[in-house]
Amino acid sequence: GAGVxxxxxxxxxxxxxxxxxxxxxxxGHTALYWYRQSLGQGLEFLIYFQGNSAxxxxxxxxxxxxxxxxxxxxxxxxIQRTQQEDSAVYLCASSLSGRAGGNEQFFGPGTxxxxx
Amino acid sequence: TQLxxxxxxxxxxxxxxxxxxxxxxxxxxxxxQWYRQEPGEGPVLLVTVVTGGEVKKLKRLxxxxxxxxxxxxxHITAAQPGDTGLYLCPQGGGGNKLTFGTGTQLKVEx
Numbered sequence: 001g002a003g004v005x006x007x008x009x010x011x012x013x014x015x016x017x018x019x020x021x022x023x024x025x026x027x028g029h030t031a032l033y034w035y036r037q038s039l040g041q042g043l044e045f046l047i048y049f050q051g052n053s054a055x056x057x058x059x060x061x062x063x064x065x066x067x068x069x070x071x072x073x074x075x076x077x078x079i080q081r082t083q084q085e086d087s088a089v090y091l092c093a094s095s096l097s098g099r100a101g102g103n104e105q106f107f108g109p110g111t112x113x114x115x116x
Numbered sequence: 117t118q119l120x121x122x123x124x125x126x127x128x129x130x131x132x133x134x135x136x137x138x139x140x141x142x143x144x145x146x147x148x149q150w151y152r153q154e155p156g157e158g159p160v161l162l163v164t165v166v167t168g169g170e171v172k173k174l175k176r177l178x179x180x181x182x183x184x185x186x187x188x189x190x191h192i193t194a195a196q197p198g199d200t201g202l203y204l205c206p207q208g209g210g211g212n213k214l215t216f217g218t219g220t221q222l223k224v225e226x
Contacts, residue, residue, distance in 0.1 A: 004158070033213060033214075035216075040218070042204075042216040042217050042218040042219060043159070043204070043206070043214075043216040044216075045213040045214065045215065048213055056213060059213070091158050091159075093158070104149070104161045104164070105161070105214060106161075107157075107158025107159050107160070108158050109156065109158055110156075110157075110158055
């Protein structure tokens, strides 16, 4: 398909374990975004990539969260020592360029993370 | 601090009814987008409005951007169950990220 894909679709883990969430953006999209959506909360920005660089990491909630992007394409969001409050749907989006508000962001279906 | 409010927070209506949802910000939108998110999916862009006072129509959906570009409304005529979802109007602007409110959760019942 030509859309944004994310894997896994669901992840159940135990408190304290590390998890990796993957995002495959639309081919040719230089900008990639990670958001988190918790029950009853709006989508919360985590990090933005332009190419392989992350000029805005302001939304990462703690140093347990990190992300990287390689080859200007696939991105991985890693959460170390997961806590129950990390349980949420993690959404990835991509856009042609990094100008928010003027460019459409295409979202993936998300990864639902449950930390027991 | 920017404040982004959407109202109502929840709306449950019968098929065929009309409805309007609202998006208000404490600051000016450089442009405004409406997204709809269905259960188990990511948000999908419905429309982008740029000019104050602009009105755009998408089938039964009518989007209006306030003259001062600080508010917007979405009116749905003759709602259908397929309109069910979470309606979002994130704030973009000078940054590279979208700032979302909690949205309006719409349920259209048969």
